[in-house]
Amino acid sequence: MDQEIINQLGDELYAAFRSRSTIKPFTERDLDITLEQAYQIQQRFIARRLEAGETEVGKKIGVTSKPVQQFLGVYQPDFGILTSAMQISTDNVIDLDGLIQPKAEAELAFVLKEDLNGPGITAMDVIRATDYVVPCFEIVDSRITDWKIRIEDTVADNASCGVFVLGDVKGDPRKLDLTLAGMVLHKNGELYSTSVGAAVQGSPANAVAWLANTLGELGIPFKAGEVILSGSQSELVAVQHGDELECNVGGLGRCKVRFSGRSAV
Amino acid sequence: MKTTLDREAIVRLCERIEGAQTSAYAIPKLTDEYPSMTMADGYAIQTELRKRFIEQGHKLVGWKAGLTSRAKMKQMGVDQPSIGFLTDKMSRPENSVISTSDLVHPRVECEIAFVTREKLVGPGCTAEDVLQATDYVLPAIEVIDSRFSGFKFDLESVVADNGSSARFVGGGRPRYVEELDLPTIGAVLEKNGEIVEMGAAAAVMEHPAAAVAMLVNILAEMGEELPAGSFVMSGGITAAVAVSPGDHVIARFQELGSISIRFGE
Numbered sequence: 001m002d003q004e005i006i007n008q009l010g011d012e013l014y015a016a017f018r019s020r021s022t023i024k025p026f027t028e029r030d031l032d033i034t035l036e037q038a039y040q041i042q043q044r045f046i047a048r049r050l051e052a053g054e055t056e057v058g059k060k061i062g063v064t065s066k067p068v069q070q071f072l073g074v075y076q077p078d079f080g081i082l083t084s085a086m087q088i089s090t091d092n093v094i095d096l097d098g099l100i101q102p103k104a105e106a107e108l109a110f111v112l113k114e115d116l117n118g119p120g121i122t123a124m125d126v127i128r129a130t131d132y133v134v135p136c137f138e139i140v141d142s143r144i145t146d147w148k149i150r151i152e153d154t155v156a157d158n159a160s161c162g163v164f165v166l167g168d169v170k171g172d173p174r175k176l177d178l179t180l181a182g183m184v185l186h187k188n189g190e191l192y193s194t195s196v197g198a199a200v201q202g203s204p205a206n207a208v209a210w211l212a213n214t215l216g217e218l219g220i221p222f223k224a225g226e227v228i229l230s231g232s233q234s235e236l237v238a239v240q241h242g243d244e245l246e247c248n249v250g251g252l253g254r255c256k257v258r259f260s261g262r263s264a265v
Numbered sequence: 266m267k268t269t270l271d272r273e274a275i276v277r278l279c280e281r282i283e284g285a286q287t288s289a290y291a292i293p294k295l296t297d298e299y300p301s302m303t304m305a306d307g308y309a310i311q312t313e314l315r316k317r318f319i320e321q322g323h324k325l326v327g328w329k330a331g332l333t334s335r336a337k338m339k340q341m342g343v344d345q346p347s348i349g350f351l352t353d354k355m356s357r358p359e360n361s362v363i364s365t366s367d368l369v370h371p372r373v374e375c376e377i378a379f380v381t382r383e384k385l386v387g388p389g390c391t392a393e394d395v396l397q398a399t400d401y402v403l404p405a406i407e408v409i410d411s412r413f414s415g416f417k418f419d420l421e422s423v424v425a426d427n428g429s430s431a432r433f434v435g436g437g438r439p440r441y442v443e444e445l446d447l448p449t450i451g452a453v454l455e456k457n458g459e460i461v462e463m464g465a466a467a468a469v470m471e472h473p474a475a476a477v478a479m480l481v482n483i484l485a486e487m488g489e490e491l492p493a494g495s496f497v498m499s500g501g502i503t504a505a506v507a508v509s510p511g512d513h514v515i516a517r518f519q520e521l522g523s524i525s526i527r528f529g530e
Contacts, residue, residue, distance in 0.1 A: 181449070181451050182465025195451075195464060196451030196453055250519050251446075
């Protein structure tokens with residue numbers, strides 16, 4: 001697969017993103033796409049968004065839990081780029097009109113106060129370099145028809161990132177048990193699911209260290225101030241107009257979001 | 266709900282359960298013989314069993330709530346919680362080897378346990394009443410054991426079989442409830458070094474104290490109260506996990522420490 005085709009596929013994803021439509025999975029076409037090429041397509045997709053005026057604000061880690069890894073048949077996480085346009089801050093209301101086929105995930109975000117240059121980064125380095133952790137919702141979305149993704153499809157599609165909301169409570173990771181902190185998710189006032197930090201690669205800090213090292217191999221550092229979404233601790237939650245979600249993390253606190261409008265699918 | 270069994274049938278079924286528990290063999294579920302058996306019948310048999318054990322010199326140390334989480338109800342195919350009694354003969358110390366030769370289908374689950382300092386009386390007991398009357402909370406592992414063949418049972422039979430109670434281990438770090446946010450306490454169950462189950466305490470009826478209140482209200486229906494100094498297990502946070510000789514189990518809790526046990530022949 002040459003650069004021209006990679007650019008074409010990245011542009012196709014960008015066009016789908018812009019028009020809120022979906023495209024046929026790359027893995028169902030006669031492309032023989034590799035994981036490395038999938039990340040190159042992702043780069044092109046994001047480059048188009050940055051050209052249009054968005055700025056890079058951090059990274060997201062996906063495919064961190066055992067059930068999702070088993071579903072996709074891959075036994076390591078993936079990552080995507082977070083941009084300024086993905087961060088929702090207006091009263092924590094998520095406008096579904098801008099999304100295609102969204103699903104919500106509850107997780108922990110790390111906000112860095114120091115650069116992290118992998119490889120060679122451990123979970124202890126991650127805690128040292130973290131300004132604060134915060135409960136958050138990531139709303140994943142797929143530009144691939146019916147979420148029929150294999151790992152190469154979701155990687156090319158920026159790890160299926162949609163938008164994200166950070167909660168208001170900031171926690172010092174030195175004072176928290178990130179591994180054993182419970183995660184309680186309510187949907188419309190009813191208990192939806194519970195989990196713990198250990199669901200993410202044994203501990204969310206492990207997932208962040210994994211990404212620091214993976215990016216380090218590619219010569220990309222984590223920069224101070226970046227937001228790193230460490231991976232879902234909940235099942236995927238289908239959402240529609242009027243739904244309210246709240247996640248509550250033991251020792252840390254809550255993040256609430258409300259959904260309005262109508263997604264494309 | 267009314268009992269349908271006469272005194273003779275209750276005594277006969279109690280002896281059948283007692284034999285299965287004491288000699289560790291499996292029996293068909295009781296409803297095979299008495300299809301119209303009610304929950305009240307189940308509790309009448311359980312009460313008869315408790316009286317027999319106490320007459321034999323066993324000391325009643327407390328109670329357990331069972332089937333209090335969605336994970337457990339789903340695993341067991343039932344839709345309401347149940348209770349069972351706990352005696353000194355069922356207690357095992359942490360960091361010990363628990364014999365399996367006197368058990369039929371042993372399985373473990375991690376729970377939050379309460380020790381009371383005031384008596385609790387239903388009906389109308391609330392989670393708030395329970396917290397008021399609590400001396401301290403601590404983590405616990407319950408070893409449950411269904412005495413019914415092929416894991417085929419229904420709630421009536423399980424209640425008669427003392428809610429599958431077999432062994433219990435209290436340990437870890439005792440805490441005052443005022444110092445904790447119980448619903449968001451995370452728990453991880455590890456078997457032989459691998460995480461096999463995880464969750465947060467809210468999985469138990471939104472708040473483990475609500476399960477204890479439910480237990481007190483069921484006791485009230487039986488004309489009983491929960492005395493001060495009782496040890497009460499609030500029900501499995503996660504699904505139960507089968508264990509065999511040689512297995513090493515650790516339950517790790519946020520803020521409450523951990524409990525380690527091994528299983529032998």
